[in-house]
Amino acid sequence: MSATTPTAKTSAPAARRAGPAAWLQAAPLGLVFLLFFIVPLVLILAVSFWDATEYELIPAFTPKNYIAIFEGCGQFGDLCVTLKTYVSTLKFCFLAWIFTLGIGFTVAYFLAFHVRTVAMQTVLFLLCTIPFWTSNVIRMISWIPLLGRNGLVNDMLISLRLVSQPQEWLLFSSFSVVLAFIHLFTIFMIVPIFNSMMRIDRALLEAALDAGATPWQTLWNVIVPLSRTGIIIGSIFVITIVMGDFVTIGVMGGQQIASVGKIIQVQTSYLQFPLAAANAVILLAMVLMIIWALTRLVDIRKEL
Amino acid sequence: MSEHESEAQPAIEPAIPSTTDEVSSTTRRTLLKAGVAAVAITGFPYVKASDKLVLRYLGTAVNQDKAIGEKFKADTGIEIQYIPVTTDEVTKRAVTAPNSFDLIDTEYFSLKKIIPTGNLLGIDVKRIKNADKITTLFTKGEVNGKKVGDQGTAPKKVMFLEGPKSKKFSATPTQYMTLIPTVYNADTLGIRPDLIKRPITSWSELLNPEFKGKAAILNIPSIGIMDAAMVVEAMGIYKYPDKGNMTKKEIDLTIKTLIEAKKNGQFRSLWKDFNESVNLMASGEVVIQSMWSPAVTAVRTKGIACTFQPLKEGYRAWASGFGVPSTLKGKQSDAVYEFINWFLDGWAGAYLNRQGYYSAVLETAKANMEPYEWAYWMEGKPAEKDIKSPNGDLIEKAGKVRDGGSYEQRLGSIACWNAVMDENEYMVKKWNEFVAA
Structure with missing residues (x-):
């Protein structure tokens, strides 16, 4: 997303001139996009209609992969695997989004409006990025000894006599998955929201105060609407990552919780590429719809 | 643009690549988690400028021991570059990227998918010095003349090819082998005797509600389904005509049993x-x-009690071996044959036997082991001295007997082999349902 917006911005004046030089200047990026973005996507779309055996792909045009995915989905009562998986993935997506938004907004607000000096802001902001010095997977795995049956949290709870039995829901559960998502992805909310907040004219806040607004009214009627762009960009980051995730759900969910990404991964590892491609196309359509809905709320191109 | 924005901007930059990392991180996770193997990879950088031969060895982390690579290099000067991936990923690469390795170490059951692609060459047994000494378990499906269970993809079914470039398996021995066996074993359930505190004798215990929330099954469909089948049979729910080649109905039944257990926590x-x-x-x-x-073994070396519990229904066996990609030529090809020959020559075999595996050529391995070690690992006799792992960690104190007894007792009790079924696609689909349930 972030890569397409600058292109759109720079190509707007270029289109007005529309000289060959402008086309030439846009060509390299255009080619890169064509080669590494459009072509693979078209291939995935094509392969999703192919047939396959255990060891070879057979070019064809068959809807059977899509039919296989939605097999049994028409019945009432018990949901089919695909729908169940999407419901579960959307649930995680929503939980991760609401929490990262809440925490991310609060942190960004603190950084932007409560920290007075630019130097301090820089230091605190860099502090937020420190977790990125190690890999995602390590940050995830570090939770395991903490939350396990004989982990630190359980030891503490037992020694404080808050519980008599180790709490099993701490690890390999929906709880641990959501916790890991929040831990991993809050920064994606903080950065764009902070960015938007820093661009709010401080005079507006004073004006709100002078007009008799309470701090809450200022927050809700001035700051939130003006941070909209950041909130939407952050939401797009978090939602797209969580929708496609299979590693976090795998590691933190004890491989027992399904996600769309996980299904695609299992299918590719069993060489069922057409089936995986069909799943990917559906997932992509789903995510694009969410993003489309989000961009209806704010015109990112105009506001950036 | 404000001053602060220019601070914030670079912070987004590192964030973006890490989103794409999600996609590639299975491999990375395998690398990370496969501690030893990961060290091996960084320890052997691929230097193209030098004239040295480097063999790219594709396989699972379990089989890629740093010490074996180092010893081979010391003996021959040829470097082994390990590419550790998961079992499923080995197959996938063999099918989709046959030029990405010089030597493949894969399970026999994967051959049903790999051989029809023509990506592997039949290995000429005349170039393998110890080929005739490979244990009869592979060539005939026998242990000391006694037939063992052959449900599933037993190695003897996929051991030979009709010709060097054939895509068809031969039912009878020929000059061309699909894989030269490296290691094999008879797997069973692992238990923590200190926490269970009572004898475990049947596969059915895996789904015993007594161990609610304390059981685990492996999430590799081809192997997990076999473990599940052993459990289903042991619970007396159903007796399969061939566990290794289930019908759709049998798959449904097996997965249903798993899903019920999973829903009960x-x-x-x-x-x-x-x-x-x-x-x-x-x-x-x-x-x-x-x-x-x-x-x-790894749990035990941490000083924690863990038993590889022999069970009355028998073992689920597996075997893996070296295959040669059909694109391999010249010097690289000679080096691969040299490595395979070296591997069967005893040092590596002894090393693997000491890890609790079994090696393909027993007599050369025996020559490289102390008599007391051989007696403990292979003959099922009480250990005369403390038994140590190849790294020197204590595995078992003197006087103890190996779980499952001797080679003959253990491999003689094989009930089935890891398998690729005719209904594999359906099975994987149902397995996904189990994971999603």
């Missing part, structure tokens, strides 16, 4: 990488689970 976790199984067991998250022998 039987499983603490599922695992895919052998290191995960070690952690689950060592941390006490799980007390009974599908397990592999080196994982049991």
